[in-house]
Structures are given as C-alpha cells and as structure tokens.
Amino acid sequence: MGIIIKQSLRNAIISYIGIIIGFVTTIQLYPHILEADQFGLTRILIAISTISVQIITFGIPNSVIKFFPALSKKTNNPSGIFWAFLIPPAIGFLAYSLILIFFRDFVISFYDSGSGLLGEYYLYIIPLVLFTVSFSVLNSFVKAQFNTVFASFLQDIFLRVMMILDLVLFYFDFITFDTFMLIFIGSYALLYLLLFGYALKEKLLNFKPVLQIFDKDTREKIRSYSFYSFFSGLTMLLIGNIDLIMVGTFNGLEQTGIYAIALYVGSVITVPKKSITKISFPVIAAAFQRNDIQNVKEVYKQTSLNQFLTGLIIYIGVIANIDNLYEMLPKEYVDGSIVIIIIGLGNLLEMVTGANGQIIIASKYFRFDFYSSWILVILAITLNAVLIPVFGLQGAALATAASIFTYNIIKVIFVWVKFEMQPFTWKLLGLLATGIATLLLSYLVPQFENIYVDIAIRSICMAAVYFAAVWIFKLSDEVNNFISEQLKRVLKN
Secondary structure: OHHHHHHHHHHHHHHHHHHHHHHHHHHHHHHHHOOHHHHHHHHHHHHHHHHHHHHHHOOHHHHHHHHHHHHHOOOOOHHHOHHHHHHHHHHHHHHHHHHHHHOHHHHHHHHOOOOOHHHHOHHHHHHHHHHHHHHHHHHHHHHOOOOOHHHHHHHHHHHHHHHHHHHHHHHOOOOOHHHHHHHHHHHHHHHHHHHHHHHHHOOOOOOOOOOOOOOHHHHHHHHHHHHHHHHHHHHHHHHHHHHHHHHHHHHOHHHHHHHHHHHHHHHHHHHHHHHHHHHHHHHHHHHHHOOOHHHHHHHHHHHHHHHHHHHHHHHHHHHHOHHHHHHOOOHHHHHHHHHHHHHHHHHHHHHHOOOHHHHHHHOOOOHHHHHHHHHHHHHHHHHHHHHHHHHOHHHHHHHHHHHHHHHHHHHHHHHHHHHOOOOOOOHHHHHHHHHHHHHHHHOOOOOOOOHHHHHHHHHHHHHHHHHHHHHHOOOOHHHHHHHHHHHHHHHHO
16 A cells, blocks of 8 residues: 555645646636637647547557556566557547548537637647647556656646746747647647656666567457446546536526636545546556455555545635635635535545445456446436526536435445445544544634635644644554654654
8 A cells, every 4th residue: 555645645746736837827827818719729629639538549548557467477578568559549540630630620610619710720639639649548558557656747737837838938929829839739749758758767668569468368358448448438528527518508608617616626626536546546457467355455445545534634625715715706706615515525425435436447347337437427417407407506516416426326336246345444434523623623713814824824724633633543544654754754854
C-alpha cells in the first residue's frame, strides 16, 4: 500500500495546484483576453478531441494496464510492448482523420454558429487528436509500470502553464491569433514528447518493439476486453454531460451556466479518488495476475478509507466556505449552492465505496462494468427527466447523486457476491464523526471581512483539527505514517 498512498498524495497535490491554475485560466484569463468566438473555438477543439480519444483508442488504455503484468513475464524486453498497443489506435487515427476530412462541412455546420472560425482552423483538429491519443496510450503504459506522478504534472500543471503563457503573449500583441492557435496545438505535442522522453530516460520504454508474444489467444482477449472497456468509457462520458444537457433542454442556457459552476465545485471533491485510481488500478491488475486476492482486499478497504478521509475534509471545507465562494460570483449564481451540497454528497458516497469499479474491470468479470454502466445511463436520463421539471437545478443534482449512489451500490454488491469482499471498516464511522465535529467547530471561527483571508484561516483551522483527530485516533495507517514522518523531519531540523 506504500506506493499507492505515496503516489496518490503527490497526484492529489498536483491535481489541486492544477485546479487553482485552471480556475484562474478559465475564469479570469480566457474570457478577458480572447473574443467569445475565439474562446469557444478552443473549447470546441478540446471537446472534439476528448470524444475522439475515446473512439480512436477503443478501450486500449485500460487494456494496457490490465494485460501488461502478464505480457511483461513473456519477454525480456517489457519496455518494447508499448509499440504493439499503439498499432490499433494508429489505424483508428488514420481512419478517423479520413472521416473527419470527408465530413468537414457537416462537422462545421454542427458546431459553428456563424463566426467561421472553426472552418478556418478545422484541420487543427487532426494534430490535436494525434498527440492527445498518443499521450493517452503512452500514459497508460507508464501507469502500468506504477509510475503516475510525472504524467499528472504534465496534464494538470504544465499544460495549463503553457496556456497561460500563450494567452499572455497574445494579450500583449507579441503574437497573432494564428500563432496563438499554433502554440495551443503545439502544447499538446510538447506534452506527449516530454512524457515520451521521460519514459525513455526512466527505461520504461525503448525503441525495440515486442510483437511475438501477441499470439492469437492474447489478441482475442485484448480485443474482447477493449470492446467492453470502450463502451463502459463511452457511457461514463455520457454521464458526465447528461445532467448539463438536460438542464439546458428544460431550463435554458442561463440555468445551465449556474449548474455548470456548481457541478465544477462539487467535482473538486473527487480529485483524491482520481489521484488514488491512477496508481491503485495497475496495482489491482497486477494482484489479479498473481492471483493475490488478499492484496486486492487490502487495496479495496484502504482505497475506501483514504478516499473517504480526503473527500470528507474537502466536502466539509466546501460547505463551511460556501458563502464565501458565492461572494466571488454574480448574485444569480447563488441558486447553485444547494446543488454543490447534493452533488458533493453523491461524489462522497461514491468515494466511500472504494475501488469497486477497478476490481471489476481488472477481473474476469469486466463485462459487468459495461452492463452496469448502461444501467447508470438509463437511470440518470430517467431521473433527470422526472426531477428537473419539478425541482429545477436541485432536481438535476438529486438525479445525478442518486444515480451515482445506486450505480456504486450495485458494484459493491457484485464484488461482495463474486469475491466475498467489501470495502467498509468501522474506522469510517470514526471519520464521519470527526468530519461532523470539525464542521461544527468551523462555525466558531470568527468571520473575517476579507473573504480570501476568511477562506484561508477557516480552511487551515479545519484541516488542522481534522488531521490531528485522524492522527490521535489512528483512523488511517497511511496518513498516520505520513504525519509521523513529517513530524520527525521537523523535529530533526
């Protein structure tokens, strides 16, 4: 478990720094430097790229993580396995590029509202997709070898810093918009090249391809797994947008904007889960390969405990500072405060269920993830259609939270039945009590006139009380060891 807590903590720190930079970039810089249609162009290109990666890779990134442990034992050169996994996405990219060119007018008419910018920069989609797909596959290969931190840094911090530099150059007229777009696309190319160079330096990758170990049986297993993984990923992509789309359909664009801000804040709670998942998934996949079910059980319980521990402090921190948050926004956004609380609770309930999805995907029962994902889609659409007309934004939040909770309970029950393991321990109740007590104590902190000072002091006090209680009552071995190590370093100095 040491590698999981170590890398997940680093990933979480990187992710939160990235969120801060992303907030500044998206809220403060883009809208004030670019024209509305120019900003819209960058969002459209990213949206198309995100969907394209899911289609072109066709589940290959998850297959890399699942099959690498077994394949690496069949060769003396596991670093060369990457090139075989790159073949299907390469073929997919070529076919996709031809389709993109052939349907150029249709795509432009679907997205472009009349500014003509998408038509002018349409072909930029192709190199953007190329480097995004390449990064996705290589990132999975690096993850499979239990190395996740550098790629997280590139995605969450380096790329956003590049965007800021690009915007600053454009703002001071050092570059034209054409050059701005070239740097925008070039940043993604640089992202891939840096990860590629890092993989070579760390001997995670070499230029000698390994193809002979991919016999017919292995290829069939990878094809089958990738197929189900692809559709599972596609459904999760849909889930991430269904509530926003249906709010827009029922309540209009203004309410969609209010809901989007609340959804963004509510999703901050899930950063620890994403950070832990980056390393726990390859660890679980490797444990299944060794048939080490005991290790899987340990990872399951520890991911539940530590995801809940980190998610809970963020959730109560958001609740304690929610008035300050909405002081930063126009008054019309205040309706989203309840949405944050509901969405955050749904995400928190998902985090406490631990690595259930990763266990299913890494096991022989991976097809169940595909079926349960479609249950989630149907449930989410139905609940949104019923609740939004009655409760508005709160209805969308309730629908999303209820769907997430039901989906994860189904997976917990499935893992319990198939593997006789469940993620919950009595320490979770201790964490819950600690979280509630910390939230109540936060209201004893005096209100400061400056909202930024108030947020900082209130958050620091809450974190200090919360983690002190976790340490004193030994609610998490990983966190206790981490705090003890830091205290020893401080006392030595």
